Amino acid sequence: MKKSIIYIAAILFLSTSVFAGGPWPQPKGVGYFKLSEWWTSFDQHFTDEGLLDPNSTTGIYNTAFYGEYGISNRVTLIANANLFSRNVINNQVSGTNGSIIIPGDSYNGLGDIDLGIKYGLTAPGSKYPVAITATFGLPTGATNEGALGNLATGDGEFNQMIQLDAGTGFKLGGLNAYASAYGGFNHRTNGFSEEIRFGAELGIGLLDSKLWLATKLNVVESLQNGDTAETTTSTSIFANNTEYSSFALEANYYVTKRVGVSANVAGAFTGAIIAAAPSYSVGIFYDMGK
Amino acid sequence: MKQIIHFFILAVFSISLASCVGDDIVNDRVAEELKITNAIDTIGFESTYLFESRYLDNVGQRQEINVEWSSSNEDVISITNDGWAEGVGSGSAIITAEYQGIDDYLIDEIEVVVGANTTEVEVENITKEGTIMASSFYVLEGAFTVQEVDGDLLVEIAEDYKASTALPGLYVYLSNNPNSIGGAHEIAAVSTFNGAHTYTIPNVGIDDYKYLLYFCKPFNVKVGDGAF
Numbered sequence: 038m039k040k041s042i043i044y045i046a047a048i049l050f051l052s053t054s055v056f057a058g059g060p061w062p063q064p065k066g067v068g069y070f071k072l073s074e075w076w077t078s079f080d081q082h083f084t085d086e087g088l089l090d091p092n093s094t095t096g097i098y099n100t101a102f103y104g105e106y107g108i109s110n111r112v113t114l115i116a117n118a119n120l121f122s123r124n125v126i127n128n129q130v131s132g133t134n135g136s137i138i139i140p141g142d143s144y145n146g147l148g149d150i151d152l153g154i155k156y157g158l159t160a161p162g163s164k165y166p167v168a169i170t171a172t173f174g175l176p177t178g179a180t181n182e183g184a185l186g187n188l189a190t191g192d193g194e195f196n197q198m199i200q201l202d203a204g205t206g207f208k209l210g211g212l213n214a215y216a217s218a219y220g221g222f223n224h225r226t227n228g229f230s231e232e233i234r235f236g237a238e239l240g241i242g243l244l245d246s247k248l249w250l251a252t253k254l255n256v257v258e259s260l261q262n263g264d265t266a267e268t269t270t271s272t273s274i275f276a277n278n279t280e281y282s283s284f285a286l287e288a289n290y291y292v293t294k295r296v297g298v299s300a301n302v303a304g305a306f307t308g309a310i311i312a313a314a315p316s317y318s319v320g321i322f323y324d325m326g327k
Numbered sequence: 328m329k330q331i332i333h334f335f336i337l338a339v340f341s342i343s344l345a346s347c348v349g350d351d352i353v354n355d356r357v358a359e360e361l362k363i364t365n366a367i368d369t370i371g372f373e374s375t376y377l378f379e380s381r382y383l384d385n386v387g388q389r390q391e392i393n394v395e396w397s398s399s400n401e402d403v404i405s406i407t408n409d410g411w412a413e414g415v416g417s418g419s420a421i422i423t424a425e426y427q428g429i430d431d432y433l434i435d436e437i438e439v440v441v442g443a444n445t446t447e448v449e450v451e452n453i454t455k456e457g458t459i460m461a462s463s464f465y466v467l468e469g470a471f472t473v474q475e476v477d478g479d480l481l482v483e484i485a486e487d488y489k490a491s492t493a494l495p496g497l498y499v500y501l502s503n504n505p506n507s508i509g510g511a512h513e514i515a516a517v518s519t520f521n522g523a524h525t526y527t528i529p530n531v532g533i534d535d536y537k538y539l540l541y542f543c544k545p546f547n548v549k550v551g552d553g554a555f
Contacts, residue, residue, distance in 0.1 A: 074339045080351070082546075085493030088464035093547040098346045100339065127349045129547050131509065133356040133386050138509040139547050141348035187496070187545035265492040267520045278493065298334060310493055319338045 059217040060166040060202035063107030073320025083308035094127040111157035119148020122190035142183040149191040194227035213242040230263030281308035355507040361433035369442040378410040387504030414441035457555035465491040467551040480531040496545040501536035
């Protein structure tokens with residue numbers, strides 16, 4: 038069982054990709070690719086009771102690649118990879134004499150990689166598309182790094198998630214818009230509790246659909262069936278049974294026909310054993326579908 | 328397209344600059360303390376005795392210092408700057424240790440009688456009591472006792488003890504500062520989260536520490552403490 042609060046924070050907000058995904062598979066031979074920088078820094082977290090407690094200021098900074106590519110009109114391959122991840126934890130300094138009580142630390146490395154495959158259950162062009170996605174979380178990141186073993190770029194477990202997406206495109210006051218929702222089950226290994234995940238997304242196109250604004254709600258509920266500090270054989274420094282409800286806002290702007298920039302802010306408004314601070318990301322994307 | 332790439336590089340560079348290890352300030356000030364650690368009731372006539380003291384600074388860490396020793400009556404008990412005392416006359420005297428600390432002027436004193444033989448202060452088998460209280464929103468509570476047994480410190484946690492199993496990396500320490508593990512003695516990683524259990528800490532005296540401190544080691548967070 039090796040998953041830190043900071044790493045959970047990364048998972049939480051990296052999964053917020055509002056401009057791709059959903060129930061719409063990419064057409065055959067068409068892809069969407071995004072390179073982004075994501076970061077958060079937090080000095081408090083939600084306890085197991087959902088209350089706020091302080092912690093050492095901890096930061097995580099990820100350079101991530103997200104890609105979708107249609108190998109048929111119904112089947113899309115998906116990759117979400119943290120190409121470079123940096124974890125930082127602050128020095129604990131005496132306010133009385135200025136000495137360092139506990140030295141800070143940092144670690145840089147490859148993060149975890151998610152690979153997925155999406156299948157359109159409805160015919161391409163359907164008014165109400167439905168798709169199913171299987172995602173495999175590869176534990177390519179490092180765990181237990183740093184002098185105290187409290188830095189990580191991955192969770193150290195191979196998880197498998199199945200997700201069902203449904204949505205629709207529509208006009209809203211003459212503007213293009215879409216809405217989608219999803220539900221999923223995340224089976225996790227290595228002593229981690231399994232999870233129910235669900236959420237919804239709403240987007241609207243402005244400036245002749247050059248600018249897309251979107252909002253997304255993500256909820257994760259733990260089944261509480263994994264290890265705890267009491268049952269694990271190690272004196273684990275990592276948390277399990279994380280839960281949260283998060284809200285994200287994202288803007289995507291097409292600078293050219295296919296190339297654009299994106300910015301995102303997200304944060305958990307309720308949670309358990311998870312960072313309590315907003316995360317931010319900026320990125321550039323290439324959309325072959327335009 | 329170039330502008331987009333420049334924008335992204337600038338963003339990544341700016342974020343990287345902000346990702347250095349910084350400082351979190353811990354409010355760890357405590358009252359300084361000076362204590363004569365080997366008190367005696369009686370010093371033998373024409374006998375010598377070396378007094379010792381312990382100084383804890385304003386973060387609760389032990390520091391070696393030069394204490395100023397004095398006797399209220401040099402005709403009864405004389406004492407050197409090093410703390411060597413000698414019974415030189417009949418009667419009693421107040422032996423004082425003094426030190427100008429960082430925040431306070433510190434004094435500890437004991438009364439010593441000159442008699443036939445040197446007699447240490449009789450210390451019965453003291454048991455100190457305390458209550459563990461959470462300083463966070465994690466569950467942590469329970470009574471405990473501390474006593475010295477054959478030169479080791481025995482910490483007995485009572486049946487009413489409870490600790491959250493949700494928090495990773497919970498460790499228990501002995502400390503002289505309720506807010507810091509600086510200079511603390513790490514006892515063990517917590518492996519019992521409910522009910523009575525015992526820790527035996529070798530070569531630690533009952534007056535060496537004042538707090539039982541629970542600390543989440545990986546995230547450097549105090550979870551609770553108990554004074555004793």
